Amino acid sequence: MERIRSVELAAHVGRRARVMGWLASVRRLGAVTFVVVRDGWGTVQAVVADEARLAPLADVQLESVVEVIGHVVGEPQVELHAPEFRVVSAVTQQTPVQLAKKRLDVPLPALLDHAVIANRHGTRRAVFRIAAAAMRGFRRALDADGFTEIQSPKLVGGATEGGANVFELKYFERAAYLAQSPQLYKQIMVGVFERVYEVAPVFRAEPHDTARHLSQYTSLDVELGFIDGHADVMRQLERALRGIFAELAELTQVPALPERVPEIHFTDAMRMLGADEPDLSPEHERTIGAWAKQEHGSDFVFVTGYPMAKRPFYTHPDPERPGSSCSFDLLFRGTELVTGGQRLHRVEDYRAALEARGMRAEPLAAYLEAFAYGMPPHGGFAIGLERLVMQLLGLPNIRLAALFPRDLTRLSP
Amino acid sequence: MERIRSVELAAHVGRRARVMGWLASVRRLGAVTFVVVRDGWGTVQAVVADEARLAPLADVQLESVVEVIGHVVGEPQVELHAPEFRVVSAVTQQTPVQLAKKRLDVPLPALLDHAVIANRHGTRRAVFRIAAAAMRGFRRALDADGFTEIQSPKLVGGATEGGANVFELKYFERAAYLAQSPQLYKQIMVGVFERVYEVAPVFRAEPHDTARHLSQYTSLDVELGFIDGHADVMRQLERALRGIFAELAELTQVPALPERVPEIHFTDAMRMLGADEPDLSPEHERTIGAWAKQEHGSDFVFVTGYPMAKRPFYTHPDPERPGSSCSFDLLFRGTELVTGGQRLHRVEDYRAALEARGMRAEPLAAYLEAFAYGMPPHGGFAIGLERLVMQLLGLPNIRLAALFPRDLTRLSP
Numbered sequence: 081m082e083r084i085r086s087v088e089l090a091a092h093v094g095r096r097a098r099v100m101g102w103l104a105s106v107r108r109l110g111a112v113t114f115v116v117v118r119d120g121w122g123t124v125q126a127v128v129a130d131e132a133r134l135a136p137l138a139d140v141q142l143e144s145v146v147e148v149i150g151h152v153v154g155e156p157q158v159e160l161h162a163p164e165f166r167v168v169s170a171v172t173q174q175t176p177v178q179l180a181k182k183r184l185d186v187p188l189p190a191l192l193d194h195a196v197i198a199n200r201h202g203t204r205r206a207v208f209r210i211a212a213a214a215m216r217g218f219r220r221a222l223d224a225d226g227f228t229e230i231q232s233p234k235l236v237g238g239a240t241e242g243g244a245n246v247f248e249l250k251y252f253e254r255a256a257y258l259a260q261s262p263q264l265y266k267q268i269m270v271g272v273f274e275r276v277y278e279v280a281p282v283f284r285a286e287p288h289d290t291a292r293h294l295s296q297y298t299s300l301d302v303e304l305g306f307i308d309g310h311a312d313v314m315r316q317l318e319r320a321l322r323g324i325f326a327e328l329a330e331l332t333q334v335p336a337l338p339e340r341v342p343e344i345h346f347t348d349a350m351r352m353l354g355a356d357e358p359d360l361s362p363e364h365e366r367t368i369g370a371w372a373k374q375e376h377g378s379d380f381v382f383v384t385g386y387p388m389a390k391r392p393f394y395t396h397p398d399p400e401r402p403g404s405s406c407s408f409d410l411l412f413r414g415t416e417l418v419t420g421g422q423r424l425h426r427v428e429d430y431r432a433a434l435e436a437r438g439m440r441a442e443p444l445a446a447y448l449e450a451f452a453y454g455m456p457p458h459g460g461f462a463i464g465l466e467r468l469v470m471q472l473l474g475l476p477n478i479r480l481a482a483l484f485p486r487d488l489t490r491l492s493p
Numbered sequence: 494m495e496r497i498r499s500v501e502l503a504a505h506v507g508r509r510a511r512v513m514g515w516l517a518s519v520r521r522l523g524a525v526t527f528v529v530v531r532d533g534w535g536t537v538q539a540v541v542a543d544e545a546r547l548a549p550l551a552d553v554q555l556e557s558v559v560e561v562i563g564h565v566v567g568e569p570q571v572e573l574h575a576p577e578f579r580v581v582s583a584v585t586q587q588t589p590v591q592l593a594k595k596r597l598d599v600p601l602p603a604l605l606d607h608a609v610i611a612n613r614h615g616t617r618r619a620v621f622r623i624a625a626a627a628m629r630g631f632r633r634a635l636d637a638d639g640f641t642e643i644q645s646p647k648l649v650g651g652a653t654e655g656g657a658n659v660f661e662l663k664y665f666e667r668a669a670y671l672a673q674s675p676q677l678y679k680q681i682m683v684g685v686f687e688r689v690y691e692v693a694p695v696f697r698a699e700p701h702d703t704a705r706h707l708s709q710y711t712s713l714d715v716e717l718g719f720i721d722g723h724a725d726v727m728r729q730l731e732r733a734l735r736g737i738f739a740e741l742a743e744l745t746q747v748p749a750l751p752e753r754v755p756e757i758h759f760t761d762a763m764r765m766l767g768a769d770e771p772d773l774s775p776e777h778e779r780t781i782g783a784w785a786k787q788e789h790g791s792d793f794v795f796v797t798g799y800p801m802a803k804r805p806f807y808t809h810p811d812p813e814r815p816g817s818s819c820s821f822d823l824l825f826r827g828t829e830l831v832t833g834g835q836r837l838h839r840v841e842d843y844r845a846a847l848e849a850r851g852m853r854a855e856p857l858a859a860y861l862e863a864f865a866y867g868m869p870p871h872g873g874f875a876i877g878l879e880r881l882v883m884q885l886l887g888l889p890n891i892r893l894a895a896l897f898p899r900d901l902t903r904l905s906p
Contacts, residue, residue: 083719085639100719102684102867120687120718121639143867169838171867196863199685208685212642219629226498226534229625231711231878233897234647234694235660237904247648249662249671251708252698256904258662265897268906271515272612272621274533280694281647285665295664298644305533306496306513425582446906450609454515454556454584465644484646484678491650491669493681493859 081149086122093154099124100168102200103137103144105180115163117148118200126150126163136165142180143197145169177201188477195484196493206331208483211298211469213327215279218300218463221323225316227275227302232265234258234281238443245284247295258283261462266303267394267423268450270458274305279465289488291477294466296486302420303460310396310406310422313459314341314382317410317418320463332473335379335412342372343382346404358387362415369414380417384408393433396422396459406459412471420461427451494562499535506567512537513581515613516550516557518593528576530561531613539563539576549578555593556610558582590614601890608897609906619744621896624711624882626740628692631713631876634736638729640688640715645678647671647694651856658698660708671696674875679716680807680836681863683871687718692878702901704890707879709899715833716873723809723819723835726872727754727795730823730831733876745886748792748825755785756795759817771800775828782827793830797821806846809835809872819872825884833874840864 084097101119108114113128115137126148128134137146145168150160176194177186184191184201191198198204219229235249235256247258259265262278269276278301286293304316318341325334350356352371353364360368360383372381385404388397398404407421424430430451434441441448466481479485484493497510514532526541528550539561541547550559558581563573589607590599597604597614604611611617632642648662648669660671672678675691682689691714699706717729731754738747763769765784766777773781773796785794798817801810811817820834837843843864847854854861879894892898897906 100869120641120685145867145869168869169867171865173865175866176862194862196681196684196859197866199682205685208643209641211644215642216632216636219632223629228533228622229628230621230896231624231694233709233899235696235709235899235904247662247664249660251660251904252700252901254904268609269612269896271609272533272618279692281644283648287665296646296648446609449589449607449906452584452586453588453610454558454582456513456558456581483643483682486646486648488665491648491664491667493862 086117086119086124089124089152090154090158092152093158095152096149097152097160099148099150099160101146103140103142103146103171105142106134106137115148115165117146118202123202124148124160125157126160126165128163130162133163133165136167139170139172140167141171141174143175143200144171188479192479192485192490193493199483207469207473207475207481210328210331210473211465211481213331214324214465214468215298215300217324217327218320219277219279220327221320222275222277222302224323225275225319227277227304228269228273230262230266230269230273230276230278231280232259232262232269232278234283245286247283247285260284261299262301263392263394263462264444264447266301266460267455267458268447270303270305271450271453271455274456275303277302287488291479292467292470294478294482294485294487297467297478297482298465300463300465300468301460302462303458305456305458307422307457307459309457310384310408310420310459313420313422313461314343314384314408314410317420317461324468328472334472337380338376338378341380341382341410342376342378343384343408344368344371346383346385346387347401349383359390360409365411365416366414369411372411373413379413381411382408383411391421393437393439394423394430396424410461415471417468417471418461418463420459422457422459425451425455425457499530499532499537502537502565503567503571505565506571508565509562510565510573511560511562512573513560514558516553516555516559516584518555519550528561528578530559531615536615537561537573538570539573539578541576543575546576546578549580552583552585553580554584554587556588556613557584601892605892605898605903606906612896620882620886620888620894623741623744623886624878624894626744627737627878627881628711628713630737630740631733632690632692633740634733635688635690635715637736638688638732640690640717641682641686643675643679643682643686643689643691644693645672645675645682645691647696658700660696660698673697674712675714676805676807676875677857677860679714679873680868680871681860683716683718684863684866684868687869688716690715700901704892705880705883707891707895707898707900710880710891710895711878713876713878713881714873715875716871718869718871720835720870720872722870723797723821723833723872726833726835726874727756727797727821727823730833730874737881741885747885750793751789751791754793754795754823755789755791756797756821757781757784759796759798759800760814762796772803773822778824778829779827782824785824786826792826794824795821796824804834806850806852807836807843809837809870823874828884830881830884831874831876833872835870835872838864838868838870 101117104116104118147166150163396406410418469481514530517531560579563576809819823831882894
């Protein structure tokens with residue numbers, strides 16, 4: 081007898097069906113017992129009026145893997161009547177975290193210690209389905225715009241993007257480093273395909289224990305050539321987000337993304353804030369977010385023209401505003417969500433930028449080769465998948481947006 | 494004036510169009526000069542009858558980034574007439590590898606040293622477009638079958654899958670290792686979503702310098718629950734390959750995949766080969782490949798039932814054939830392409846398997862937790878993306894299937 085998935089059961093009303101999954105809950109209400117079975121996609125309730133039918137379940141705990149064969153009824157909901165149970169894999173002890181309730185009411189450390197089990201809970205599955213849909217939507221949007229997906233090296237010979245926060249490893253007889261981002265490679269690949277994206281892990285030896293940092297996260301990276309300026313990159317980011325939100329709309333409520341996200345220049349933001357620091361504080365970002373909501377009715381706002389001093393060496397300066405860069409942050413509800421901008425594209429500009437920052441050109445020889453042999457004006461951005469999911473769902477800690485998060489102390493599960 | 498991509502130019506015949514890209518070749522034939530410009534998708538030929546029009550290109554080398562505005566004609570092919578050139582980024586020296594010829598005639602070490610430039614060649618771009626299409630086809634096939642994409646940790650606390658070939662790194666105050674595969678995590682995730690896949694880098698400290706090994710490669714991993722046996726995994730692999738080949742068919746000639754790939758049991762193969770080793774040599778694999786071609790007209794053949802002794806601890810034994818496993822290799826034209834099989838799913842079977850192999854259970858505590866709390870019969874497989882591309886295209890070295898390959902000596906570009 082074919083196995084029917086929970087989400088397909090509605091098509092089998094009036095027939096007998098075989099369901100398989102995990103024993104999710106057993107509730108007795110007077111003479112009737114409701115047995116809920118969870119499979120990879122949803123849950124099915126089996127209604128047991130005849131106590132004897134429960135016999136196979138007598139000695140097993142929740143999360144046992146079971147088969148249920150029953151009569152599918154459609155009213156008041158799709159459920160199985162007169163079910164026959166068979167245990168496939170018996171569980172003999174209580175789970176370390178309770179999964180049977182609607183809410184997963186477990187302190188964060190316990191949830192992370194037992195993520196292997198806790199991730200089975202409906203609320204956790206919803207988060208990771210959303211993460212999967214975000215990746216899918218991102219790729220679809222970029223595929224449609226003629227981008228090519230790449231896979232770049234995660235093992236690199238030098239801590240090329242700046243020395244801090246990099247993991248070092250023993251690479252045969254020498255030292256190597258884990259790539260902090262695919263930045264240099266995605267730029268190089270603009271010379272090959274013009275438009276590239278990558279969805280891959282990046283690694284940051286983040287020495288601070290915060291609710292917003294992981295030492296491994298999934299970066300959704302984009303780079304595109306032949307732009308007129310960073311505004312083209314912002315338009316591409318809007319299209320990528322639109323693709324993501326289109327996929328997410330089936331799973332959760334998504335914020336409204338304006339056709340054109342409002343923007344404010346860093347200098348104007350500073351004036352508005354009455355501040356004169358070279359960087360935005362979280363408090364500043366919240367204020368700008370509130371301004372965008374009030375003035376433009378938008379949860380999103382671009383802050384453009386960050387000071388060059390606060391941006392990496394490959395950032396393109398604004399030729400019309402000395403000290404300002406052709407870069408941007410996208411804030412979502414007052415918190416940074418995405419960083420991007422236009423990059424330098426002339427090899428002589430790179431040499432000058434490295435020298436001005438006291439950085440050596442030699443470790444970047446392969447990177448500079450791309451620019452010595454013809455690169456167009458280009459730019460890009462990177463979306464942290466876990467941060468995106470955290471902010472969209474309002475999760476209190478980024479660890480809740482990773483299947484098995486990695487931080488200062490956590491290497492398992 | 495809007496920029497037109499090379500591949501869209503046919504829709505602009507009879508009009509003026511603006512093209513941007515890299516100066517790919519300049520050929521003089523009598524009074525006419527043919528200038529080929531390459532963009533991210535293809536090439537465009539500009540036909541120059543009036544020598545004066547070449548003036549802007551007089552002092553620049555190939556690979557300079559240029560703009561061409563010309564009249565689009567459709568006969569004898571789509572090309573630009575009376576072109577006006579403008580240099581966007583000038584290249585002032587010859588490229589380290591010659592890109593102008595149809596063939597990229599460069600020794601492998603030079604090609605890899607200058608991959609940043611060499612990857613711009615048409616033959617190299619074709620390889621990486623095929624890799625991208627393979628990933629897309631893989632995901633589409635699995636999405637259609639109800640799989641959920643996951644991103645698992647690449648930093649792990651123990652060399653859990655066996656100690657050899659693992660990279661060690663300094664993780665804050667302790668040691669960590671780079672994951673050799675997502676094997677343990679994808680199995681754990683069967684407990685969450687039943688069906689999962691991952692496309693991500695894996696790391697092997699491969700101490701041998703061969704034409705078939707990389708120290709980082711892209712693994713296309715699949716795991717699915719509620720199987721009746723390893724045959725269900727083989728059927729899923731066939732569907733995944735069919736999805737990949739459907740995407741590739743637009744780009745290259747793909748091998749015919751039989752509706753049901755023929756299979757031979759390891760024991761029967763050994764009998765046919767007149768051999769009695771516990772493993773297949775490359776010579777054996779070639780013979781089995783030839784047999785499949787001759788007997789079944791198939792480039793593909795499953796070898797099932799490998800000896801348990803040759804498979805990892807999580808492999809499910811064949812209850813009907815002591816010493817044999819419920820695992821398989823898929824051979825393509827006589828060479829291993831994919832490995833997969835059914836896994837153990839009962840925690841007591843894991844404990845026994847680890848003990849029998851003299852392995853400690855403690856480093857696998859989180860993994861074993863999944864099995865202690867209910868896991869269905871399950872299995873999966875992993876396709877090495879670079880190996881797949883190498884074998885499909887008949888590349889002589891796997892390094893040619895990676896954008897920027899990593900091996901014993903190579904950490905750059």
